[in-house]
Amino acid sequence: MPLNPTVAVVTLRATLGRRRALLFAIAPVILIVLTLVLRAGRPPGTLWPERVLGDFGFSVLLPLTALVIGTSVLGAEIDDGSIIHLLATPVRRRDVIATKFVVASVLTMLFTAVPELIAGLIAPSGAKLAFALFAGALVGSVIYSAVFVMVSTVTARAIAVGLLYVLIWEALLANFVGGARILSVGHYALGVANAIAPDQALNAGLSLATSLVMAIVVAAGALVLATRRLTSFAITGDSA
Amino acid sequence: MTTPHPAPPRPATRAVLADTIELRNVSRWYGNVVAVNDITMTIGPGVTGLLGPNGAGKSTILHMIAGFLAPSRGELTVAGRPSWRNPRVYEGLGLVPERDSVYAFLTGEQFVQSTARLHRLPDPDAAARRAIDVTEMADAAGRKISTYSKGMRQRIKVAAALVHDPRILLLDEPFNGMDPRQRLHMMDLLAKLGAEGRAILFSSHILEEVERVASTIQVMVAGRLAASGDFREIRRLMTSRPHVFSLRTSDDRRLAAALMGRPDVAAVELTGKGLSVRTTDYGAFTRQIAVLARAEGIRLRELQPTDESLESVFGYLIGASSNAS
Structure with a gap:
């Protein structure tokens, strides 16, 4: 994948600047604190680790953190117009998208998959489930990042559109309408986790093969569309 | 001079094309609104002012030349190549956008160096130093851009646009928000760059700005090219x-x-x-x-x-x- 180190450095500094890392850390801290509180207050043997780490982790922590980071790496620059300085150079647009996508994926992994692993190791459900959730969150971080980078190139209201998608599609329809799971990034992540540590309480609706194939298709499709959109980037709101 | 806009002769060689912008019967519309209407012009070496009142279509023209808008009709080339969906045109083109948004968390020097690296220049640090010197920003180059005045931001943007030594430089309303001293400094800089044989095209809605620095002007009114050519001739017509x-x-x-x-x-x-x-x-x-x-x-x-x-x-x-x- 053609990455541009200069784009990566500037993107990282822009994304993590102004103490934004603290904002990204809020949800992971909630997950870990919740796990600590539940471990201290509940007897072992109940299904709370799967509910907290699977449902909260994959339906709330993962998509919302990916949304904030995925739309920050590109959408913020498009919003404030500073993207012009990047696009007024011969850098290929696909390199820009690929770099933004990798930066978003790595940051999302850092703020979702790593906390999932830590919380999983704290919970009394065993290391195997912890690593399964970690692997699922890694896959989810990559796919969500591709989707939200793409959304940034399609609409100026990326956060609002992404939030509606997460709350209505991922958190509601995908969990209650069986057919919707085939197009649910959260369920691709759960499918991977469930394949490593099979557990009915995870409510995984897709097999490993289906999850991986769909994950690749969705990520590749999102990145191709994002590249096309950025290649045709036009300055809007022109006063002529 | 002024008036009808006869089709300019096509430049014959690559050397001439390298510093030439050509628009042939270019129009741009948004739905039913025509922003730019059948413009034909050739911009060559020297300083050219794109003059017109607000809403005349100046920014639309500059955005099309810069590859940030597709012409609805007509042919537009920069250094002999179409600019739309063609980032490689920036190998010989520099752009100073009107919007003031830059990476404010970087120092001026880091910003220009980053641009040099994006251009894959062999010695980005040396290229950045040279561009910063040209814009007389060396003293402030170590400070974060967030601390810069409007004029300093404008100059560091020019430094970034010049870092790869382009033959063509576009500036969208470069004097906006500048105080008189900064304005004079920018005028001197543009005149110097034009005298070096670069094609400099800048937009402005202020006659006196254009008069001070441009030898050639293109006057836009309501999306049309109202006059083009030598400034003194157009000035005489105006008076x-x-x-x-x-x-x-x-x-x-x-x-x-x-x-x-x-x-x-x-x-x-x-x-x-x-x-x-x-x-x-x-x-x-x-x-x-x-x-x-x-x-x-x-x-x-x-x-x-x-x-x-x-x-x-x-x-x-x-x-x-x-x-x-």
Whole structure:
């Protein structure tokens, strides 16, 4: 994948600047604190680790953190117009998208998959489930990042559109309408986790093969569309 | 000079193309609104001002040249290559956008170095130093851009646009928000860059700015090219146009009769509130009106030009251009 180190450095500094890392850390801290509180207050043997780490982790922590980071790496620059300085150079647009996508994926992994692993190791459900959730969150971080980078190139209201998608599609329809799971990034992540540590309480609706194939298709499709959109980037709101 | 816009001859060689922007019958519309209407122009070495009132289509033209808008119709090339969906055109092109948004968390030096790296220059640090020196930003280069004044931001943007030594430089309203000293500095810089043989195209809605720095101008009005060519010729056309003054006097009717005898007065109208006088010689009329009134024993209570807005100047140019064609 053609990455541009200069784009990566500037993107990282822009994304993590102004103490934004603290904002990204809020949800992971909630997950870990919740796990600590539940471990201290509940007897072992109940299904709370799967509910907290699977449902909260994959339906709330993962998509919302990916949304904030995925739309920050590109959408913020498009919003404030500073993207012009990047696009007024011969850098290929696909390199820009690929770099933004990798930066978003790595940051999302850092703020979702790593906390999932830590919380999983704290919970009394065993290391195997912890690593399964970690692997699922890694896959989810990559796919969500591709989707939200793409959304940034399609609409100026990326956060609002992404939030509606997460709350209505991922958190509601995908969990209650069986057919919707085939197009649910959260369920691709759960499918991977469930394949490593099979557990009915995870409510995984897709097999490993289906999850991986769909994950690749969705990520590749999102990145191709994002590249096309950025290649045709036009300055809007022109006063002529 | 001015007026019709005959198709310019096509540059013959790559060397000439390297610093040439060509638009042929370019139009751009948004739905039913035509922003730019059938523009043909060639921009070559030297400083060219793209002049016109707000909303005339200047930014649309610059955005199309910069590859950030597709022409709805026509052909547009920069250094012989179409700019839309073609980032490689920036190998020989620099852009200074109007919007003030830069990576404010970087220092000026880091910003210019980053741009040099994006251009894959062999020695980005040296290229950045050179561009910063050219824009006289060396003293402030170590400070974060967030601490810069408007003029300094503009100059560091110019440094970034120049870092790869482009043959063509586009600047969108580069003097906006600058104080007079910063404005003069930027004018000197553009003049210097133009004298080096680069093609410099900048937009402005202020006549005096363009007059000070551009040798050639393209005048845009309502999406059309109203005039193009040597600035002095267009300036002469602008100053020789009819001017309208409104007057209030102690005896409008008698002054009207006296004015009609003057060769520089084309028309006089009693408006009820005073006089409306159309003159073909701005200078002679303003020098002589007081003398004439005193000779007639008439008191002048008010004298003011009524059509000095840029729009009216440009509107006149459009009329002149249509009549000539």
